[in-house]
Each structure stands twice: as C-alpha cells, then as structure tokens.
Amino acid sequence: MMLFKLGWRNLWRQKRRTLITAFAIALALFLSLFMRSMQEGAYQNNIDNSARFATGLLQLQHPDFSDSQSIEDILPGSDEFIAAAKSLDHISFILPRIESFALAAAGDKSKGVAVIGAVPSLEQPYSGIGDKVVAGELLKDVDEGVMIGQGLADWLKVELGDELVLYGQGYRGQTAAGLYPIKAIVRFPLPQLDKRLVYLPLSSAQQLFSTGEQVTAWVLHTDEIAQVARVKQQLIQAYAGQAVNVRDWLQMAPQMAQQIAMDKAGGVFMMYLLYGIVGFGLFATILMMTLERQREFAVMLATGLQRVKLLQLIVIESSLIALLGMLMGLALAIPLIGYFYFNPIELTGDTAQVMLDMGWEPIVPMSVSMQLAVDQLLVVSLLMLICLLYPLWRAYHLDVVSGLKGDQHG
Amino acid sequence: MSIAINKLTKTYHADSEFPVHAVQNVDLEINSGEFVAVMGPSGSGKTTLLNLIGGIDTPSSGSVMIDGKDIAELNERQLIGFRRDHVGFIFQDYSLLPVLTALENVEFVMQLQGLSSAECRRRATELLTKVGLAAQMHKVPAKLSGGQQQRVAVARALAPRPRFVMADEPTANLDAQSTAELLDIMQQLNSEEGTTFIFSTHDQRVIKRAKRVIVFEDGQLKQDQCQ
Numbered sequence A: 001m002m003l004f005k006l007g008w009r010n011l012w013r014q015k016r017r018t019l020i021t022a023f024a025i026a027l028a029l030f031l032s033l034f035m036r037s038m039q040e041g042a043y044q045n046n047i048d049n050s051a052r053f054a055t056g057l058l059q060l061q062h063p064d065f066s067d068s069q070s071i072e073d074i075l076p077g078s079d080e081f082i083a084a085a086k087s088l089d090h091i092s093f094i095l096p097r098i099e100s101f102a103l104a105a106a107g108d109k110s111k112g113v114a115v116i117g118a119v120p121s122l123e124q125p126y127s128g129i130g131d132k133v134v135a136g137e138l139l140k141d142v143d144e145g146v147m148i149g150q151g152l153a154d155w156l157k158v159e160l161g162d163e164l165v166l167y168g169q170g171y172r173g174q175t176a177a178g179l180y181p182i183k184a185i186v187r188f189p190l191p192q193l194d195k196r197l198v199y200l201p202l203s204s205a206q207q208l209f210s211t212g213e214q215v216t217a218w219v220l221h222t223d224e225i226a227q228v229a230r231v232k233q234q235l236i237q238a239y240a241g242q243a244v245n246v247r248d249w250l251q252m253a254p255q256m257a258q259q260i261a262m263d264k265a266g267g268v269f270m271m272y273l274l275y276g277i278v279g280f281g282l283f284a285t286i287l288m289m290t291l292e293r294q295r296e297f298a299v300m301l302a303t304g305l306q307r308v309k310l311l312q313l314i315v316i317e318s319s320l321i322a323l324l325g326m327l328m329g330l331a332l333a334i335p336l337i338g339y340f341y342f343n344p345i346e347l348t349g350d351t352a353q354v355m356l357d358m359g360w361e362p363i364v365p366m367s368v369s370m371q372l373a374v375d376q377l378l379v380v381s382l383l384m385l386i387c388l389l390y391p392l393w394r395a396y397h398l399d400v401v402s403g404l405k406g407d408q409h410g
Numbered sequence B: 001m002s003i004a005i006n007k008l009t010k011t012y013h014a015d016s017e018f019p020v021h022a023v024q025n026v027d028l029e030i031n032s033g034e035f036v037a038v039m040g041p042s043g044s045g046k047t048t049l050l051n052l053i054g055g056i057d058t059p060s061s062g063s064v065m066i067d068g069k070d071i072a073e074l075n076e077r078q079l080i081g082f083r084r085d086h087v088g089f090i091f092q093d094y095s096l097l098p099v100l101t102a103l104e105n106v107e108f109v110m111q112l113q114g115l116s117s118a119e120c121r122r123r124a125t126e127l128l129t130k131v132g133l134a135a136q137m138h139k140v141p142a143k144l145s146g147g148q149q150q151r152v153a154v155a156r157a158l159a160p161r162p163r164f165v166m167a168d169e170p171t172a173n174l175d176a177q178s179t180a181e182l183l184d185i186m187q188q189l190n191s192e193e194g195t196t197f198i199f200s201t202h203d204q205r206v207i208k209r210a211k212r213v214i215v216f217e218d219g220q221l222k223q224d225q226c227q
C-alpha cells in the first residue's frame, strides 16, 4: 500500500513527462482500437452482404459436390435430415437449394445458364431477392414460372410472359427438360450473373432434375459471423458418419477471405508500428525514471527497502503510467466508437454506388467488440513489460555504494 | 551491543595497475552508547569505513563483527534487513524522499519493519517533536530548510530504534547555527535513547563535541582518543 502511494506521487514529480507518455499510449490505443473496430465492422458487413447475396455463411453439401458441381452429388432435402442442424443454437436461416446448369432456349436463341432452385418465401427475408425484380413479381413457393436475369432476357430477346425451354442432364443420367413461362425479370448488379441466371421454385427444380426430395445444398446463416467456426464444428459433429461436407464462407469465397486477411494484416501492421513508436517513448520515460533516481534508490536500499520491493516500486510506477494511458485511451475511444456504431459512417462516390447497385446499404458499420478492446489492453501491457526489462535489470544490479556516491554507471 | 573491527581492509580496483587502498588494516572497537567522530582529510577513507561498518560495503579482508557476529556472512536480503533494523543512516545531503512529508519519511522506514501504522505514527510524531519539528511535520522536504531536513533525517535514522547511527559528514551542508542545533539534538538522543553515534567530519566545531575522536589518514587509523 505504501509503495502505491509512493509510486503514485513519484509520477507527478515529472508531471509533464508522465502526462505526455500516458497521452501517447492513449492516442495509440484510441487510434488502433478505432481503426480495428472500423475494419472488423466493414469485414462483417461485407461477409454478411456477400453471404446473403450468394453462398450463405455455411453450407451442407455432398462431400464430392465442391469438386464435381454435379447434380449426382446431392443431399436429402427432408425435414428429418435437417433436424440435426435445426436443433443447434445461433442458426438464423436454413435454406434448401438446388444449384445446377442447363441450356436455356427461346425462339432461335439458346445459352448455357445457371439454374437456382430455391424457396422464394424463405429466400426473400434472407437475400431480398424480391427487391431485385424489375418486371413481373416474385415467384410463389409453388409456381410453374421462372425468373431470369435482365441480361439473359436481353440476350434471348424474351419478355415477361414468353416461354423458356430448359434442357439439361438430371439425376442418375435422366434427361432434364421443361417449358416455363417467364414470370419475373430480376436485375443483378454482377453482369456475369445477370446474363446467365434462371431462378425457379425448389419444387420445380427438383422435378426438372428428377432429384426427388433431394437438394444440392443446405444454406445456413448464423446470428453472428463470429459464431461461424463454432457452429461449423457442431455441424461436423452432428453429421458425423453421414456423407455430408460442411463448408464455411472462407472455403466458398476464398478470394474474399484472402482479401480480408491481407487488409487486416495491413491494419495490424499499422497498429504495431504505432505502438512501436509509442514504445520508444514509454521506454525512454521508464528508463529516465529509474536512471535519474539511482542515488535515491541506493538510499532506499541502504535504509532497509528490500530489493524486490524496489523492483515492485518501479513496476508500480510504470503500470500506473500505462493504466493512465489505457483509461485515457478508452475514455477517448468508447464514446466515439459508440457514436459511429449508432451513426455508421456513410460512404459516398463510386464505392457507395457499387454497394447501392448490389442492393446494399452504403455504410461502414463499427464493430463493438470487447475482444478488440481487450487485445489493445494486452498489447499495451506487453509493451510496458518489454519496456521494463532493462530498467528493472539496472535496478536489480544497482550497487548501493556507487549509487550513494551518485556514480550512475557503477 | 558492540562493534569489533579486525584488520579491516578495503581495496578498490585491486586487480588493476592502480589499486586504491581506501581502508587499510584497521582494528577498532566501539561500544554501545558511544558518540564517536571519525575525522580526516577528504579521501582518507571515512566514508568507506562507515559504509563497511553499516553493512553497505563489503570488506576486501578483515571483518566487522556486530555482537560477535561477522556481517560478511549475511546475504543481501539479510544485510538489508540488518540495516533496516539495526543501523540508521544520515547523509550529507539529507536524502529524504522528496514526495513524502517529514512525517511520512520517518514513518516509511518503520513501515518497512512491519510496525503498525498507529505505532509508526506515534513514534514518528514523538521523534519529530524531539527534533523541534512539531509544526513542520506535514511539509515535504522542499518546503524545509537544510537544517530542518537534516533534523528529519536524524528522526528517520532513529525511528526504527537502531543499535547505531552512521552519519557521513552530517553538517557539511549546514551553517553554524544549524550545525549547533543538530549536534545538540544528536547528543540529546544519544543520551536519551542510548543509541551509538558514529559520524565522520572535518569540521572542528563538531569534533569538539565528540566524546571520542578517531583520526584517519590514507585509509589508516592514526589516532584514537577520548576527550
């Protein structure tokens, strides 16, 4: 207790130096935490947007499907099969889908297309597919019609109400063929999708490809992106012994995963750079704090302070500076991060337009995460420990006789 | 409670071309309650002798026996404990902790002994009153004169009830008036508390007040007389 009192008062012998050092820590912590919160918020937003747009965060597939993309490699579509997934926590969406290929023809035009069979009433709250309809209306769950991309409609020169022939290969080599009225035209912001997408109810797709009640994928979404890894493990356990492959968004969208990893590495590098600079300042302060008091320390040792206690005093003083910096940093960061959490930064210009085209809100949300804050506090603590090593070593080897003589280098 | 010094020698840079024989072959006995002045010119080895007796420095050869026990046999931890409990130190430049008040400076060394805060407060107040600083107890050293600071240092040295007090040129920075006051106080405490005082000096006024004077020259004991 008395060491605390002594340490605390010692800090204010060099008021300005202490405050500048603490403020440097505070600034580094604030900038790092703010940047990381913004990064993580943006990543989560991107991941969530893309997942809803395409693959979902997790999928159950047949083990061979990821390589073959074949309608032969499919899973049961029954309630019984998916019951195990439904019983898990933190899963917010479970969507059965068929994804395959076919030849689409109308009049004398034809083109290879991607066929997606899904349940519109389940998909709408997830991906908002209905919002992309530019002509006609969203399909019903049981519907004889199809929806096609605007680009494809232009290429085939078809309009709402025209008929489309789909022709391809179904389950077990059966012929897949059907005639469908065009009930809606949708606009996808990605041209490669817009030009080749045919969307029909799951039941129609199962009929077309003769799969019976089976699907090519069960698309899953977790409450939070951070839960993906844990839920994936639970799914793997739940479906152990069955021919089921659990894939996460990292595997299904490796490019995005890589992009995020690189961006994150950049942020973390900046963060360490910042802390590195601040570290030099902290080191200088702690070193000065001990070197300029060699005589005082020698007097304390002479008058009966055990050396461990002296080292403790130095640790206490440094910790108090670091703590002061942490508190100041958090005091700065928390209100600002909180503000931007409730009032996300709105994007403008080209980036905003791209997001708007995708049907996404052009904002960068803040991630509010205890973990991010704890990470920063750990980094500061570690930094302080590193800065303490040499000063502590000096104090440990301080010779009382030369210290009393004021010989700093004894 | 006696100090017995046998063939005490301290050589600095012993292995170098120019070894410094700071203390050479000194035999000396100091008994409980003595008031001893060590005099000699600058560089004669006074500080080194006091450091050796106080367990701050270690002899090159010979021994310092306190109550028949050689302090060279103590490890660092025990040595610090020995200094804490049995030796009071007074330095030329007072060496008080600048962030603590006079009272807290005196209490601090007792807290190191593990005494209760009530006991620390009681004794610190008593000692500071004895040295005439009852009204200045709550001031930090910077707010006190040199003479007052040295009186706080005397109170601090005596607070843990040490067997002896080592004072290395305690009056060197003080004017005549403060020197006289400090000597009065040291003498009074010497008789009241029975604490042994050993101080180095080259101030004639101080030497006159000592009961025993030891003269040092080139690290050797030249004279030892009671007066």
Ligand SMILES: Nc1ncnc2c1ncn2[C@@H]1O[C@H](COP(=O)(O)OP(=O)(O)O)[C@@H](O)[C@H]1O
Residues within 6 Å of the ligand: A401, A402, B012, B013, B020, B021, B022, B040, B041, B042, B043, B044, B045, B046, B047, B048, B049
């Ligand atoms: N740590 C040391 N290293 C080398 N020489 C020292 C050291 N301490 C003291 N000396 C030398 O020992 C001699 C005695 O010094 P000291 O005991 O301080 O004398 P005094 O206190 O009488 O002035 C001097 O020559 C001094 O230079």
Ligand SMILES: [Mg+2]
Residues within 6 Å of the ligand: B046, B047, B048, B168
């Ligand atoms: Mg000296």
